[in-house]
Amino acid sequence: MQYIKILGAGPAGLSAAINLANEGYIVDVFEKNKDIGSRVQKNLQGLENWSDNQDIIKEFRKMKIKPNFDFEPFKNLKITNNDENWDFYCKRPAFYLVKRGTEEKSLDQGLKEQALDKGVNIHFEETAPIEDVDIVATVLIQETNSQLQED
Numbered sequence: 779m780q781y782i783k784i785l786g787a788g789p790a791g792l793s794a795a796i797n798l799a800n801e802g803y804i805v806d807v808f809e810k811n812k813d814i815g816s817r818v819q820k821n822l823q824g825l826e827n828w829s830d831n832q833d834i835i836k837e838f839r840k841m842k843i844k845p846n847f848d849f850e851p852f853k854n855l856k857i858t859n860n861d862e863n864w865d866f867y868c869k870r871p872a873f874y875l876v877k878r879g880t881e882e883k884s885l886d887q888g889l890k891e892q893a894l895d896k897g898v899n900i901h902f903e904e905t906a907p908i909e910d911v912d913i914v915a916t917v918l919i920q921e922t923n924s925q926l927q928e929d
């Protein structure tokens with residue numbers, strides 16, 4: 779059995795965890811907060827879909843990640859700086875609006891559910907030194923940053 783330790787249970791850490799668990803790894807994820815998505819509580823965010831020909835929801839499926847969260851496609855965009863307006867119409871969704879945070883059907887809770895289903899061990903309110911983990915899936919915090927500069 780191969781073991782993998784991941785620092786940070788955001789979308790990057792959990793996507794990696796789900797994929798590695800699918801491949802038979804035993805995965806431990808360390809999350810400093812008490813739940814997934816605490817940092818982005820009650821936010822709506824857009825899954826960008828205009829910059830690539832491949833649809834992001836199809837990409838999720840290709841990565842064997844189920845879209846088990848609410849996602850709303852947006853094709854029409856109206857952008858204004860109060861002086862000028864720009865209207866965009868895209869044939870396919872320009873982005874998908876998703877909920878972030880700890881509430882049901884958010885991106886974060888959907889990924890958490892899938893990770894737990896795959897047997898990923900999520901250690902809430904725990905961290906680990908970066909030298910002890912295989913994947914750092916978080917913006918580096920101050921201490922880890924200075925640690926890196928010393929190496």
Ligand SMILES: Cc1cc2nc3c(=O)[nH]c(=O)nc-3n(C[C@H](O)[C@H](O)[C@H](O)COP(=O)(O)OP(=O)(O)OC[C@H]3O[C@@H](n4cnc5c(N)ncnc54)[C@H](O)[C@@H]3O)c2cc1C
Pocket residue numbers: 785786787788789790791808809810811814815817818822823824825826904905906915916917919
């Ligand atoms: C106001 C705002 C609006 C945004 N809007 C959008 C948008 O519309 N579309 C979009 O695609 N992106 C948006 N983003 C960016 C989006 O939040 C990130 O792209 C996304 O969350 C990055 O995921 P991640 O897994 O890389 O990192 P994060 O979501 O930052 O996850 C990192 C996780 O690691 C944990 N962690 C951090 N340090 C440690 C540690 N030392 N030990 C243990 N755990 C730790 C954190 O608690 C967190 O759960 C926005 C960001 C902000 C701030």
